[in-house]
Amino acid sequence: MEHFHKEHHIQVVVWEDSTGWVANVYVDYQQGLQNRLVTFMLNQPWATYSEAVEASLAIAKRWIDDRKSDPRL
Numbered sequence: 001m002e003h004f005h006k007e008h009h010i011q012v013v014v015w016e017d018s019t020g021w022v023a024n025v026y027v028d029y030q031q032g033l034q035n036r037l038v039t040f041m042l043n044q045p046w047a048t049y050s051e052a053v054e055a056s057l058a059i060a061k062r063w064i065d066d067r068k069s070d071p072r073l
Helices: 049-069
Strands: 002-005 008-017 020-031 034-046
Touching: 002 049, 008 049, 020 049, 034 049
Parallel strands: none
Antiparallel strands: 002 008, 008 020, 020 034
16 A cells, blocks of 8 residues: 655555554655655554554654654654
8 A cells, every 4th residue: 555645655565464464664755865765564463454554654644744843853
């Protein structure tokens, strides 16, 4: 699942394992002349696919918003 938020490309990869639905989140963005990739390996299982996607997107957007408000990040 792909999403864009404030010039950041978010990719959420969700799969089911023995504990429930789990996800990894990849945020790709440009900083000056360099491309950056940040990976979040979320170790929390969710009960449904939709919950995993929604929570993962919320985490990524929160990180982007915090980064935009504090340029040191």
